[in-house]
Amino acid sequence: MNTLRPCGCKGVRTCLTCEKDFAIAKPTWQQQFQQLEAFSYCVQCKLLYSGWDIEAIQASHPEHDQTRGLPLPGVFVQEMFLSSEEGAQLMRDLDALPWAISQSGRRKQNFGPKTNFKKRRLQLGAFEGFPASTRYVQERFKSHPLLENFQSIEQCSLEYEPSKGASIDPHVDDCWIWGERVVTVNCLGDAVLTLNLYEEQQAGKYNLKVLEEYEEQLLEPLLTAEQLAEYKGKVLRIPMPNLSLIVLYGPARYQFEHAVLREDVQERRVCIAYREFTPMYIEGKHKDQGEPVTQQSQHFWPIKSN
Numbered sequence: 001m002n003t004l005r006p007c008g009c010k011g012v013r014t015c016l017t018c019e020k021d022f023a024i025a026k027p028t029w030q031q032q033f034q035q036l037e038a039f040s041y042c043v044q045c046k047l048l049y050s051g052w053d054i055e056a057i058q059a060s061h062p063e064h065d066q067t068r069g070l071p072l073p074g075v076f077v078q079e080m081f082l083s084s085e086e087g088a089q090l091m092r093d094l095d096a097l098p099w100a101i102s103q104s105g106r107r108k109q110n111f112g113p114k115t116n117f118k119k120r121r122l123q124l125g126a127f128e129g130f131p132a133s134t135r136y137v138q139e140r141f142k143s144h145p146l147l148e149n150f151q152s153i154e155q156c157s158l159e160y161e162p163s164k165g166a167s168i169d170p171h172v173d174d175c176w177i178w179g180e181r182v183v184t185v186n187c188l189g190d191a192v193l194t195l196n197l198y199e200e201q202q203a204g205k206y207n208l209k210v211l212e213e214y215e216e217q218l219l220e221p222l223l224t225a226e227q228l229a230e231y232k233g234k235v236l237r238i239p240m241p242n243l244s245l246i247v248l249y250g251p252a253r254y255q256f257e258h259a260v261l262r263e264d265v266q267e268r269r270v271c272i273a274y275r276e277f278t279p280m281y282i283e284g285k286h287k288d289q290g291e292p293v294t295q296q297s298q299h300f301w302p303i304k305s306n
Contacts, residue, residue, distance in 0.1 A: 007164075008101035015105030016165035029169065030263045033194060033235040039070050040237040043077045054192050054239045070230070072195075074220045074252030075238060076146055081185060081245035082137075090187050091270060093133035094157050096303060105164030105262070112154030112275070113293045117174045117207060122281070124292050129299030130155050137185055137272065146219070146247060150181055151282075152274045153290075153297045160191065160260065160269040167265065170257035172198055176207035179276040180218055182248040186240050189269030193246065195236040195256040197228060211254060214279045220250025228255060240271070 004010045007017040014024050039048035040057035047069025051057050082090065099107040114125030130138070134155065141147035160166035173182050200208070215222065236256070240246055248258065281290030 007105070009103050009105075013103040013169065014165075015103075015167075016163070017105070019165070028262065029167070029194075029259060030261045033196065033261075036196070036233055036235040038235050038237060041072070041075065041077070041239060042069070043079060043239060045069055046075075047071055048236055052237065054237050057237075058239060070234075072231075072236060072252055073223070074248060074250030076245075076247040076249075077239065077241075078144070078245040079241055080243055081140070082187070082243040084243065086136075087187055087243045090134070090137070093131065093303070094187065094270065094272075096133075097131065097157075099157075099159060102158070104168060105161060105166035106168070107159040107161075109157035110154070112156065115174075115177055117176065120176050120207070122177060122286075122289050122293070124296060127293065127296050129296055129301055132300040132302045134272070135300045138274070141183070141274075144245075146249075147181065147183065150183065150274075150276055151294060151297065152183075153277050153293050154178075154273075154275040156273045156275075157187075158271050158273060160189070160265045160271075162262070162265045162267065165262045166269075167262040168260045170194075170196055170259040172206040172208065172254065172257055173275070174207050175254065175278070176210045177278060177281070179278045179282075180214075180249050180253060181276055182253050183274040184240070184246040185272045185274070186242055186244045186246070187270045187272060188242060189265070189267045190242050191240045191260055191269050191271075192264040193238040193240050194259045194261055194264070195238065195252065196259075197231045197234070198255055198257045208254070210278070213284075217279055218250055223251045223255060231256075 005018045007015050009015055009018050038052035040051050040054045041048050042057055042061050044061045045064050049057050049069055097109050102108040111130050113127045114123040138152050141150050277290050280286045
């Protein structure tokens with residue numbers, strides 16, 4: 001199934017629609033991950049505890065024995081980053097914009113430069129900045145020390161609809177163009193981010209080799225091979241509550257793949273993903289290519305009323 005299907009899926013990516021229409025049968029990621037030892041993240045403790053059920057782990061706080069907790073450097077979760085009123089208004093504003101079909105049952109609204117990860121080519125393309133109705137979300141990043149100098153150069157709204165079996169397969173965000181901090185703002189619905197230790201099977205995948213050019217600048221140093229051994233054979237579950245902010249950086253961003261399983265999407269879920277440049281495009285050897293994009297990312301355009 002290497003061709004683009006009407007539902008938007010291609011390659012190994014599938015949704016419930018194409019699985020039915022093309023009689024595609026394959027084990028789900030949840031079935032595969034449940035063969036591993038599961039740990040779930042407690043937002044209050046900032047530690048992982050044994051168990052698959054993220055709600056049960058959260059509910060058992062503050063009874064956790066923190067001496068038995070498993071740390072994962074590079075994870076930040078802030079509940080109620082948006083108020084209920086802001087979340088409702090943000091959804092109205094996003095739904096006033098057109099949605100495009102994407103893979104694995106998702107829809108998206110993408111604002112950012114044109115990128116070719118395989119050829120490592122960057123073009124401004126049709127990028128004109130971001131919707132003015134979402135400006136305050138980016139401005140709020142500056143109030144948090146972890147994001148105070150974060151400059152969004154891509155903003156992508158993603159919709160997960162359970163009736164379509166929407167999900168996103170395990171992956172590491174590209175390391176050639178997207179910088180260290182992977183930021184997600186949850187606008188509607190609860191979900192879970194599932195992480196597994198990444199072990200290289202394909203040379204050049206995710207452009208991870210490029211990380212060597214800026215590894216010394218990371219906010220959180222990468223884990224050693226000895227430290228990573230602690231996570232082998234484990235699957236890690238991070239809650240993504242409605243209206244929350246999630247940031248992956250350092251080890252959690254580069255040494256683990258992350259996914260959203262279809263079984264964890266129980267209602268319509270909408271989030272906005274934000275990406276920044278790697279240092280080479282901010283102040284390094286590719287600064288001249290990055291500057292036009294950075295300048296355009298300062299622009300917020302009003303939505304025209306019908």
